[in-house]
Amino acid sequence: MTKARIDARFAALKAENRAAFVAYVMAGDPDYDRGLEILKGLPAAGADLIEVGFPFSDPMAEGPPIQRAAQRALASGMTLNKTLAMIAEFRKGDQTTPIILMGYANPLVNRGFAAFAQDAAAAGADGLIVVDIPPEEADPLADALDAEGLSLLLLSTPTSDDARLKVIARRTSGFAYYVSVAGVTGVKEADAATVAPHVARVRAAGGLPVCVGFGIKTPERAEAVARVADGVVVGSALVEEIAASLAMNETVTTRVLSKVESLAKAVRLARVASPTV
Amino acid sequence: MNAPTAKPNDYAAYPDANGRFGDYGGRYVPETLMPLVHELDAAYSAAKADPAFQAELSGLLTHYVGRPSPLYLAERLTAHFGGAKIYLKREELNHTGSHKINNCIGQILLARRMGKTRIIAETGAGQHGVASATVCAKYGLPCVVYMGAVDVERQKPNVFRMNLLGARVEAVTSGSATLKDAMNEALRDWVTNVHDTYYLIGTAAGMHPYPAMVRDFQSVIGRETKAQVLEAEGRLPDAVVACVGGGSNAIGMFHPFLNDESVKLIGVEAAGEGMETGRHAAAINGGRPGVLHGNMTYLLQDPEGQITEAHSISAGLDYPGIGPEHSWLHDVGRATYLTATDLESLEAFKLLAELEGILPAIESAHAIARLGDVARDVGKDGIVVLNLSGRGDKDVATVAAHLGMAI
Numbered sequence: 133m134t135k136a137r138i139d140a141r142f143a144a145l146k147a148e149n150r151a152a153f154v155a156y157v158m159a160g161d162p163d164y165d166r167g168l169e170i171l172k173g174l175p176a177a178g179a180d181l182i183e184v185g186f187p188f189s190d191p192m193a194e195g196p197p198i199q200r201a202a203q204r205a206l207a208s209g210m211t212l213n214k215t216l217a218m219i220a221e222f223r224k225g226d227q228t229t230p231i232i233l234m235g236y237a238n239p240l241v242n243r244g245f246a247a248f249a250q251d252a253a254a255a256g257a258d259g260l261i262v263v264d265i266p267p268e269e270a271d272p273l274a275d276a277l278d279a280e281g282l283s284l285l286l287l288s289t290p291t292s293d294d295a296r297l298k299v300i301a302r303r304t305s306g307f308a309y310y311v312s313v314a315g316v317t318g319v320k321e322a323d324a325a326t327v328a329p330h331v332a333r334v335r336a337a338g339g340l341p342v343c344v345g346f347g348i349k350t351p352e353r354a355e356a357v358a359r360v361a362d363g364v365v366v367g368s369a370l371v372e373e374i375a376a377s378l379a380m381n382e383t384v385t386t387r388v389l390s391k392v393e394s395l396a397k398a399v400r401l402a403r404v405a406s407p408t409v
Numbered sequence: 410m411n412a413p414t415a416k417p418n419d420y421a422a423y424p425d426a427n428g429r430f431g432d433y434g435g436r437y438v439p440e441t442l443m444p445l446v447h448e449l450d451a452a453y454s455a456a457k458a459d460p461a462f463q464a465e466l467s468g469l470l471t472h473y474v475g476r477p478s479p480l481y482l483a484e485r486l487t488a489h490f491g492g493a494k495i496y497l498k499r500e501e502l503n504h505t506g507s508h509k510i511n512n513c514i515g516q517i518l519l520a521r522r523m524g525k526t527r528i529i530a531e532t533g534a535g536q537h538g539v540a541s542a543t544v545c546a547k548y549g550l551p552c553v554v555y556m557g558a559v560d561v562e563r564q565k566p567n568v569f570r571m572n573l574l575g576a577r578v579e580a581v582t583s584g585s586a587t588l589k590d591a592m593n594e595a596l597r598d599w600v601t602n603v604h605d606t607y608y609l610i611g612t613a614a615g616m617h618p619y620p621a622m623v624r625d626f627q628s629v630i631g632r633e634t635k636a637q638v639l640e641a642e643g644r645l646p647d648a649v650v651a652c653v654g655g656g657s658n659a660i661g662m663f664h665p666f667l668n669d670e671s672v673k674l675i676g677v678e679a680a681g682e683g684m685e686t687g688r689h690a691a692a693i694n695g696g697r698p699g700v701l702h703g704n705m706t707y708l709l710q711d712p713e714g715q716i717t718e719a720h721s722i723s724a725g726l727d728y729p730g731i732g733p734e735h736s737w738l739h740d741v742g743r744a745t746y747l748t749a750t751d752l753e754s755l756e757a758f759k760l761l762a763e764l765e766g767i768l769p770a771i772e773s774a775h776a777i778a779r780l781g782d783v784a785r786d787v788g789k790d791g792i793v794v795l796n797l798s799g800r801g802d803k804d805v806a807t808v809a810a811h812l813g814m815a816i
């Protein structure tokens with residue numbers, strides 16, 4: 133059932149001839165209540181899909197912004213259970229926006245893959261990205277998610293050759309996620325011209341829509357990448373808004389959602405404006 | 410993973426092609442690193458089988474490291490404990506003062522073979538950092554060492570040594586600012602600089618092939634020990650004892666004895682302020698299986714699967730995990746893992762200094778702290794070998810502070 137939500141969303145976007153704007157937030161950043169408020173506000177602000185990070189103490193592929201977001205979330209008492217509770221709460225008001233969970237292996241290993249998959253499906257999640265589970269280690273998790281109709285999204289990266297892209301595609305459903313820079317989140321910036329041929333390779337390997345993430349911070353970049361990909365993921369730039377608003381004592385939700393609006397607008401304009409890649 | 414693991418016919422035949430020791434090990438790394446991990450695996454397999462590589466390694470171990478390290482009969486220590494005859498395997502006499510150099514020499518040769526032009530490493534006590542900086546200086550390669558800010562503070566002499574050797578030491582302030590965080594930062598560097606950088610991991614942990622490769626390079630300890638005991642006593646020892654941080658000196662000692670089932674293999678984990686306080690670094694005695702830094706292994710973690718901070722007076726043992734082969738040897742019952750507290754280790758540090766005129770590394774002192782129990786357990790006619798993994802010069806300030814003295 134849940135895979136269907138991702139497929140339906142990309143079918144609708146295709147009909148509108150536009151790329152998806154995918155917003156990443158860390159569950160429970162800065163705390164459960166405000167995190168939920170942000171989550172609930174994302175669709176209206178222009179997020180077509182949402183990635184919800186569940187925090188881990190040792191996020192080896194994150195740059196400082198998401199590392200700090202995870203620390204804030206953990207300090208506020210965030211757990212995997214509470215992350216799923218938050219998604220269930222969100223689902224009461226939104227049955228159409230796909231939610232992809234994103235995080236690291238150990239909280240899932242700790243829970244047990246089958247139990248996790250059941251709870252995640254019951255909460256209304258649609259898919260899962262696990263940064264430190266490459267295709268070589270993915271089968272047990274993919275089987276557990278399959279049993280509940282959840283998508284596993286294995287990451288493709290600049291170092292994945294065509295043979296690996298095929299292996300990745302074999303156990304990926306929903307959409308393909310292309311990590312546009314070799315590096316941690318939120319540090320290097322992706323360049324649309326460099327990304328374009330890789331998006332084409334990823335698309336050819338699996339036939340799924342391709343969303344690009346890890347190196348996009350500004351509306352200008354988002355717009356440029358939206359011309360060459362099926363979706364644009366922004367994470368670090370959003371959690372930095374949370375950090376900034378906390379530091380300046382501003383209302384967190386307003387500030388994050390206005391950033392989402394500006395990025396989503398840029399993505400929507402991308403295919404209307406003249407395509408200059 | 411909690412199913413009982415069958416006892417294997419050949420303990421030394423692991424890991425399998427996927428880097429598994431039973432359920433442990435594996436390659437839990439981001440996709441960006443995965444092609445490199447395969448490249449490393451292939452390069453190491455080729456090097457391992459290449460007589461020219463082995464000859465170069467062996468020449469350096471002899472002439473640069475100073476191997477074989479002596480096997481020394483510690484008579485006063487033997488008399489003191491009143492049990493088995495105690496031999497010390499003198500890894501602290503190696504160039505740079507610990508067993509860490511055995512692995513660094515091997516990996517630097519591999520990095521050169523692979524055409525890598527930049528070396529990164531993590532370090533806890535600074536011994537691996539010093540050994541890495543040393544081999545990088547020898548081959549003219551730039552070296553960046555990640556070290557937790559807390560460890561930079563408690564191992565200042567080693568930070569200065571690394572700087573003298575031309576390495577850049579990056580103080581890591583994230584998380585608990587100790588070894589696990591240094592490893593996180595090293596992995597972040599690697600994922601960012603995949604094309605030219607070689608990650609020189611300092612212990613038998615991390616993603617495959619590191620646990621097997623580091624073990625192979627450290628196994629020179631156990632091979633020499635076996636030959637030296639046979640020469641001195643005409644028989645195998647009854648037990649070998651080593652401290653366990655990530656587990657490289659211990660697995661290096663254990664591995665050549667794995668199929669000699671009469672030889673007890675005893676690892677000693679750091680119990681910090683005491684197992685009952687929860688402030689320790691004993692992954693096997695106080696942890697559960699999980700995934701961190703590329704492998705499935707015993708880890709200190711909370712009920713939610715968040716990694717918890719390790720606590721130990723010894724920076725080199727202050728790590729919440731352990732190499733996957735040890736997790737497996739524990740589960741199948743081939744090795745036994747004991748613990749020693751900070752205070753017991755300080756006592757052991759003084760004991761070795763006073764009885765044998767040797768200052769042990771505070772890491773190695775953890776193994777000495779359990780040596781009396783093992784020696785008495787084995788009994789008067791027995792033979793026990795302790796792996797003296799490093800020398801204690803780096804620790805004198807820590808020891809002085811605990812004795813309430815300023816130096």
Ligand SMILES: Cc1ncc(COP(=O)(O)O)c(C=O)c1O
Nearest residue numbers: 536654655656657658725798799
């Ligand atoms: C002298 C010495 N012994 C032991 C260790 C622990 O590491 P391992 O368990 O990998 O031997 C260290 C680590 O820094 C060390 O410096």
